[in-house]
Amino acid sequence: MKAFGGFQDSETLTAIPDTFFRELLELITDAGELKVVLYAMWSIEHMDSTLRALTKQDFAAAVLGLAPDQVKSGLGQAIEHGIMLRAGHGNGTRYFLNSPRGRAAAESLAEGTLESPSQLSSGPLERPNVFRLYEENIGPLTPLIADALKDAEGTYPAEWIVESIDLAVKNNKRSWSYCQAILRRWKEEGRGKKQNRRDDQAARQRDVEEKIRKFIRG
Numbered sequence: 771m772k773a774f775g776g777f778q779d780s781e782t783l784t785a786i787p788d789t790f791f792r793e794l795l796e797l798i799t800d801a802g803e804l805k806v807v808l809y810a811m812w813s814i815e816h817m818d819s820t821l822r823a824l825t826k827q828d829f830a831a832a833v834l835g836l837a838p839d840q841v842k843s844g845l846g847q848a849i850e851h852g853i854m855l856r857a858g859h860g861n862g863t864r865y866f867l868n869s870p871r872g873r874a875a876a877e878s879l880a881e882g883t884l885e886s887p888s889q890l891s892s893g894p895l896e897r898p899n900v901f902r903l904y905e906e907n908i909g910p911l912t913p914l915i916a917d918a919l920k921d922a923e924g925t926y927p928a929e930w931i932v933e934s935i936d937l938a939v940k941n942n943k944r945s946w947s948y949c950q951a952i953l954r955r956w957k958e959e960g961r962g963k964k965q966n967r968r969d970d971q972a973a974r975q976r977d978v979e980e981k982i983r984k985f986i987r988g
Contacts, residue, residue: 779916782899784812787869799852802844805834807853814867821875823864900931907935908944915946926953930961 789810798804802940809832814822829841845865848854851876855866864879866872900919907910911919922931932947934956941948 771833779901779911779913781901782816784815787809792852794853798847798853799823800844800847802836802840803847803851803853804844805836805839806844806970807848809834810848810854810865812866814872821878822871823866823875823879830866841887860967900935903932903935907939908946908949919948922953930956947959 792967794807798807806829809829810824811915813824813828813832826845829840829845834841845854849856849865852868855872855876856863856866857866857879858864862879864876866876900923901911901916904919930953931949934952938944938948938951
């Protein structure tokens with residue numbers, strides 16, 4: 771078996787509640803259940819939706835190193851232990867983490883207040899990795915830059931960082947300082963407000979020009 775090569779600074783991270791280590795590690799004794807729960811935590815954490823849930827197909831398609839019956843057993847134990855919740859029926863069955871958000875979504879699905887299970891996000895969203903984007907578009911990732919990117923991820927929305935890198939490339943200003951300047955300006959001035967002011971000014975200018983043309987024709 772090939773040995774693990776180690777974690778990298780450029781990886782995204784998944785939040786795991788402290789309760790997992792304080793209570794669940796003692797409660798979970800089956801490897802299948804442990805893998806199912808960890809996969810659910812990772813997958814739901816990376817969904818971009820207010821309603822986050824998984825299907826049986828999501829677990830079946832996941833690379834868990836488990837046989838189908840082990841996945842089924844692990845999922846059943848996670849539900850029995852109250853770690854995960856199940857709501858719906860048939861093809862509309864969804865699995866939620868037993869968290870405030872998960873409980874609310876599961877109750878809504880069970881009560882029929884959701885129009886259809888298709889409203890629920892299924893499967894993890896592939897989020898842009900800002901470290902990879904930086905290396906591909908700006909330059910080599912140094913420890914100093916890696917720390918700066920981590921700080922930026924905690925300060926600005928991910929899409930802002932992605933767009934700042936995109937602007938740096940378009941303007942041929944490939945440096946993190948240029949990206950930071952964009953991010954700071956957006957935070958201070960409000961992203962989009964400057965463009966709105968420009969649009970308003972252009973509209974007023976067009977209005978004035980049209981009035982002049984009408985005056986000349988009249």
